[in-house]
Amino acid sequence: MAKPLTALREPESQPESRLPAHVQRLQRPQPLGRAVELAFLRWEKRQLASTEQFWRDFGMHVVESGRERLLARGTGNAPGIAMATRGREDRFIGPAFGMSDDTDLQVYLKTLDAKQLSPEQIPGGGRGVELLDPVGRAVWLVQGQARAEPLPNRSPVTALSNSAVHAPRVNRTVRTPIEPAKVIRLGHLVLQTVDFAAMTAWYLRVLGLIPSDVQYLADGSPNLVFCRLDLGDTPADHHTLVIVGAIEERYEHSAYEVIDLDALGQGYQVLRAHGYRHVWGIGRHVLGSQLFDYWRDPNGFELEHYTDGDLFTADAETTYSPFDMGSLWAWGDDLPASMKPQMNLRALLRIARLLQAKRITVQRLKLISAALKAPARPWL
Numbered sequence: 317m318a319k320p321l322t323a324l325r326e327p328e329s330q331p332e333s334r335l336p337a338h339v340q341r342l343q344r345p346q347p348l349g350r351a352v353e354l355a356f357l358r359w360e361k362r363q364l365a366s367t368e369q370f371w372r373d374f375g376m377h378v379v380e381s382g383r384e385r386l387l388a389r390g391t392g393n394a395p396g397i398a399m400a401t402r403g404r405e406d407r408f409i410g411p412a413f414g415m416s417d418d419t420d421l422q423v424y425l426k427t428l429d430a431k432q433l434s435p436e437q438i439p440g441g442g443r444g445v446e447l448l449d450p451v452g453r454a455v456w457l458v459q460g461q462a463r464a465e466p467l468p469n470r471s472p473v474t475a476l477s478n479s480a481v482h483a484p485r486v487n488r489t490v491r492t493p494i495e496p497a498k499v500i501r502l503g504h505l506v507l508q509t510v511d512f513a514a515m516t517a518w519y520l521r522v523l524g525l526i527p528s529d530v531q532y533l534a535d536g537s538p539n540l541v542f543c544r545l546d547l548g549d550t551p552a553d554h555h556t557l558v559i560v561g562a563i564e565e566r567y568e569h570s571a572y573e574v575i576d577l578d579a580l581g582q583g584y585q586v587l588r589a590h591g592y593r594h595v596w597g598i599g600r601h602v603l604g605s606q607l608f609d610y611w612r613d614p615n616g617f618e619l620e621h622y623t624d625g626d627l628f629t630a631d632a633e634t635t636y637s638p639f640d641m642g643s644l645w646a647w648g649d650d651l652p653a654s655m656k657p658q659m660n661l662r663a664l665l666r667i668a669r670l671l672q673a674k675r676i677t678v679q680r681l682k683l684i685s686a687a688l689k690a691p692a693r694p695w696l
């Protein structure tokens with residue numbers, strides 16, 4: 317008789333209203349304003365040329381290519397989704413969020429020591445402020461950016477997908493162009509942090525986000541949150557910002573929406589043909605449900621193409637599940653080792669410093685490490 321595959325299990329989750337007694341509810345501070353868009357990400361790069369080439373091959377549309385600044389957009393109506401300035405380091409600077417018209421940016425100047433941005437700094441102009449998150453990462457809040465005219469993109473082939481019960485495609489074929497997966501828009505950003513509680517409280521307060529899914533450690537303490545924008549009755553992506561408790565402060569990845577699964581697949585072919593480093597995919601996520609494909613840019617930063625993600629209105633209840641790697645994907649290849657924290661000398665030194673500075677406890681380290689070590693799919 318075949319051995320039962322105990323790891324082949326449905327992911328477990330509970331709505332916030334029916335949380336088990338040992339699970340702590342994620343605290344939600346009173347928001348200072350309301351983010352309505354993840355507008356763009358800012359980078360510093362020593363060489364703009366290699367980043368520009370990658371952005372083009374990844375399917376972004378480069379709109380400004382100067383000696384000092386690089387700006388790219390998608391086919392959607394955002395004037396820019398990625399901005400790189402030339403500098404001494406290759407690093408992620410920080411995100412810019414579009415804020416609702418009824419958000420008062422003055423509040424951030426007064427309460428969080430933000431500083432005013434000039435319209436020339438912001439793609440599409442408008443107004444904005446810069447503030448620093450708990451680890452000193454620069455976060456921009458912007459309003460009044462001029463929208464761009466959308467660029468042409470092909471229709472999704474999904475509407476003409478044949479299934480055994482519904483077959484609209486007759487006397488026609490599927491022939492999608494071999495081209496970079498046209499990026500439509502910037503979808504989400506994932507950040508790792510040592511002080512999960514402080515970082516999460518800060519972003520929820522500053523941006524008025526709604527936790528869609530929370531994952532907790534074995535002691536019931538939250539260690540990962542998928543947050544969506546509060547757009548009221550307008551459906552919002554399951555997550556726009558994800559914060560994960562880890563052993564360093566780090567950009568983990570950012571994700572870009574493409575039109576359909578065939579764009580994801582053709583994009584994979586093109587990036588592979590150009591010799592870029594593939595990370596993970598194609599697969600389907602559990603939390604957020606996106607079809608995904610992860611790549612590295614020339615400096616090693618991860619970027620994701622995705623399509624077919626979940627959408628929720630503001631009234632959908634937060635759900636909770638245990639923090640474990642297996643819940644990251646429904647099907648597809650195993651999570652690559654490079655996406656898990658590496659236990660090398662540098663990591664050990666980092667842990668030693670965190671313990672010495674009392675920024676993390678031994679107990680918490682053990683809980684995170686146990687969750688990361690548990691094999692997600694033992695047969696892979």
Ligand SMILES: [Fe+2]
Pocket residue numbers: 504506569570571620
């Ligand atoms: Fe993602």
